[in-house]
Amino acid sequence: MLTRCTARSLASPARLFSTSAARHTKVAVLGAGGGIGQPLSLLLKADPLVSSLSLYDIRGAPGVAADVSHVDTPSEVCGYPADKLDNALDGVEVVVIPAGVPRKPGMTRDDLFNTNASIVRDLASSIGRVSPKAHILVISNPVNSTVPIVASTLAKAGVYDPKRVFGVTTLDVVRAARFTASIAGVHPNETPITVVGGHSGATIVPLLSQSVHGKNIKGEAYEKLVYRIQFGGDEVVKAKDGAGSATLSMAYAGAKFTSALLRALNGEKGVITPTFVESPLFKDKGIDFFSSNVELGVNGVERIFPLGHVSAQEEKLLEACFPELKKNIEKGRAFVDNA
Ligand SMILES: NC(=O)C1=CN([C@@H]2O[C@H](COP(=O)(O)OP(=O)(O)OC[C@H]3O[C@@H](n4cnc5c(N)ncnc54)[C@H](O)[C@@H]3O)[C@@H](O)[C@H]2O)C=CC1
Numbered sequence: 458m459l460t461r462c463t464a465r466s467l468a469s470p471a472r473l474f475s476t477s478a479a480r481h482t483k484v485a486v487l488g489a490g491g492g493i494g495q496p497l498s499l500l501l502k503a504d505p506l507v508s509s510l511s512l513y514d515i516r517g518a519p520g521v522a523a524d525v526s527h528v529d530t531p532s533e534v535c536g537y538p539a540d541k542l543d544n545a546l547d548g549v550e551v552v553v554i555p556a557g558v559p560r561k562p563g564m565t566r567d568d569l570f571n572t573n574a575s576i577v578r579d580l581a582s583s584i585g586r587v588s589p590k591a592h593i594l595v596i597s598n599p600v601n602s603t604v605p606i607v608a609s610t611l612a613k614a615g616v617y618d619p620k621r622v623f624g625v626t627t628l629d630v631v632r633a634a635r636f637t638a639s640i641a642g643v644h645p646n647e648t649p650i651t652v653v654g655g656h657s658g659a660t661i662v663p664l665l666s667q668s669v670h671g672k673n674i675k676g677e678a679y680e681k682l683v684y685r686i687q688f689g690g691d692e693v694v695k696a697k698d699g700a701g702s703a704t705l706s707m708a709y710a711g712a713k714f715t716s717a718l719l720r721a722l723n724g725e726k727g728v729i730t731p732t733f734v735e736s737p738l739f740k741d742k743g744i745d746f747f748s749s750n751v752e753l754g755v756n757g758v759e760r761i762f763p764l765g766h767v768s769a770q771e772e773k774l775l776e777a778c779f780p781e782l783k784k785n786i787e788k789g790r791a792f793v794d795n796a
């Protein structure tokens with residue numbers, strides 16, 4: 458069953474927003490019925506740069522769409538059931554993917570690979586066929602592997618553009634700012650922290666030495682802060698006690714990154730944020746994907762910034778990050794390349 462909004466959702470953004478000069482965008486959420494997907498869809502409904510929201514899930518997306526569509530912002534919302542993925546992807550410019558299973562206590566993100574790898578591969582394959590120019594924002598874990606899976610799947614189909622595939626690591630950045638601010642006793646806006654590497658445990662490397670407030674945190678407090686940023690996800694998994702992992706803070710982070718990309722696609726300059734992309738920074742170590750500060754632009758990735766000065770402690774964190782990240786990336790690539 459398709460909701461009645463389909464025809465209107467295909468109307469051009471210019472027709473929907475004829476009074477505004479801004480370029481508005483059709484965005485799809487794949488996995489919209491889930492713990493992240495629902496609040497993320499709500500937050501995207503409130504984003505003024507979204508003209509149309511396409512909500513897809515193998516379960517429950519039409520209901521979520523009907524609910525979210527009543528929010529009094531101008532964007533159109535359509536919900537699509539399991540057999541209508543191609544319709545959901547038609548004409549989309551940005552696709553956000555929170556589809557897949559979350560962790561339970563005792564699991565690592567890599568333990569999700571067996572289930573989520575094929576989900577993400579199949580979704581990427583459909584995106585490559587239906588909307589090959591779409592920007593793809595991957596939330597599904599393990600991000601260190603699912604992003605290479607998307608890249609390899611698109612490459613196989615001959616439509617991969619590294620400027621348009623992003624792993625969403627924004628929750629690490631959000632946590633780092635929040636935790637650092639609470640120690641420093643300041644507003645989180647005053648403690649932006651660049652978090653680099655990947656998105657799991659030791660591969661998450663916060664560059665606290667580059668932060669005005671972060672650099673003053675030393676000794677045991679520093680060790681504890683780094684650990685909390687690296688393992689913040691486990692804190693939530695443990696507290697939810699079998700009911701999943703971070704959903705609300707992730708929806709916030711996912712909407713924050715999507716909004717940054719939409720602003721950049723809309724021509725705003727100087728939009729810079731960490732994200733996990735194909736990166737030249739550590740290719741000499743065999744690491745093809747890495748999160749560092751990236752300037753977003755009208756074509757997606759505009760410029761990848763080097764790490765800048767890092768402390769001796771951060772050097773050590775990077776040394777611990779590299780082998781695990783390399784393994785995760787290779788596992789993702791092999792899943793597609795050796796199939
Ligand atoms: N990147 C990050 O920082 C974070 C990533 N995550 C990851 O996000 C993913 C989703 O987490 P939750 O929303 O909590 O899980 P959830 O189980 O609540 O929701 C997942 C949704 O995906 C749907 N789904 C499954 N297969 C699908 C397919 N083939 N096509 C479309 N939809 C499909 C399910 O029906 C479900 O509604 C997990 O892999 C989790 O580990 C979670 C938090 C942070």
Ligand SMILES: O=C([O-])CC(=O)C(=O)O
Binds near residue numbers: 559598
């Ligand atoms: O911990 C998890 O499994 C979910 C996640 O990626 C996070 O919260 O950072």
